[in-house]
Amino acid sequence: MKYIWGCLLLFFLISCESDPTNRNPYLQEINFRFDLNLNLPLYNDLNNIGNPVYVGNNGVGTRGAFVMRTGLDTFFAFEASCPNHTPNSCSTMTIDGQNVTCSCEDFTYSLFTGQQLNRPDDGTRYYDLLFYRATQSGNVVTISN
Template sequence: MRILLWVGLLASGLLAACSSGTDTSSTIPSVPVNVQLDLRDQQNQALRFDNGVVTLPPTGLNGGGVKGIYVVRRNATTYFAFERNCPYQPYNTCATVTLDRSSHLFFRDSCCTSQFDLNGTVSGGPATRSLRQYAVSMSGSLLTITN
C-alpha cells in the first residue's frame, strides 16, 4: 500500500512538471524600447516608399529591442515595428529574423525556417506566434517606437 502511495505521488509530480504551462523558452525577453527615427534622414530613405523596410540594431538600455527592430512602411500613414528575435525558441542564439528579398518581401528565421509576412504574421515554419510588435506613433517626420 505504501509503495502504491509513493508511486502515485511520484507520477502526479511528474505530470505537474510536464504541464506547468510556463515555458520560458518560448517567450521573448522583455526589454524597454524607445527609439525615434527622422524620416528625412538618409539612413531611413526606404521608409519613404510603401513596403520599405529599415533595420535598427539593438541599442542597449533605451532600446532597440532584444535583437533589433524592423520598421515597415505599409503606406504614408501606417508604419509597423517588429522585434527581430524570432518567437520560436527565442533563446537560441541563431533565432534572429532577417529580411528575405528573393521573390517577394518577407521575414524569415534561417535557424528554425519560420517565415513571417510584412504584417508580422506567421506564414510558414514551426512558429505559432507572430513577431512581437511595438507601438509606432508619428509626429511630422518623426517616428517614435515604444513598448
C-alpha cells in the first residue's frame, strides 16, 4: 500500500509543471476591458478584413492596443508596446500595413499572427506580441485582458 501511495505522489509531482519562462518579463499584464463601436468613424476600418486600428485610450494595455479584423467574425488584439524591451519613449509601435514596427530596434511583427518577422539569430530569446482577447457582439468589439 505504501508503494502505491508513493507512486501516486511521485506521479503528481512530476505531472505538475510550472514554466515561468513563457511569461514576458518586459510587459506587465494589465487587466482592462474596452468596447469599440464599429458604427463610429474612428473604428470604421475594422469593418474590413486586414485593416488595423490603434486604440490608444488610457487604461487600454500598457501603451494601447492594435486591433484588426482577421476573418469575417474574427478579431485579433495585441499590446502596442514592443515586447522585447521595457516600455520607454520609443517602445510604442507604429502600423505599417498589416504589420507593426518598433522604432527602437526596427523589429517588425505581424498583426495576423503576432509573431516577430525579423527575429535575429543571435541566441537571445525574443518575444512575440502580447495577445488580448477580442470578441464581437453585434456592432461592438470588446478587447480585454
